[in-house]
Amino acid sequence: MYGSFIAGALVGSVLGGLVSDPARYGLDFAFPAVFLALVAVQLRRRGDWAVAGGAALLALWIAWRFLGNWHIVVAGLVASGLGALIMRPEDA
Numbered sequence: 001m002y003g004s005f006i007a008g009a010l011v012g013s014v015l016g017g018l019v020s021d022p023a024r025y026g027l028d029f030a031f032p033a034v035f036l037a038l039v040a041v042q043l044r045r046r047g048d049w050a051v052a053g054g055a056a057l058l059a060l061w062i063a064w065r066f067l068g069n070w071h072i073v074v075a076g077l078v079a080s081g082l083g084a085l086i087m088r089p090e091d092a
Helices: 002-018 027-040 046-065 071-086
Strands: none
Touching (some): 046 071
């Protein structure tokens, strides 16, 4: 699945400019859907859900409060860092 995601991202970055209206083909929803599919299979424990929920709330807040499209990257990095700090190694 990860290989397909990387290959798709590569093809999209090279050929994406050829699609004038991505929303017409539903491509504006494709990235969030694939991202959620990758995350969903990783949510096994309560701590996993807490980190994912915190990241989602942070991303929504950043998107609401600030301009630009960096909300998912920033929220993912912050939540990953906090998750690494609060989760014990034996939880992994």
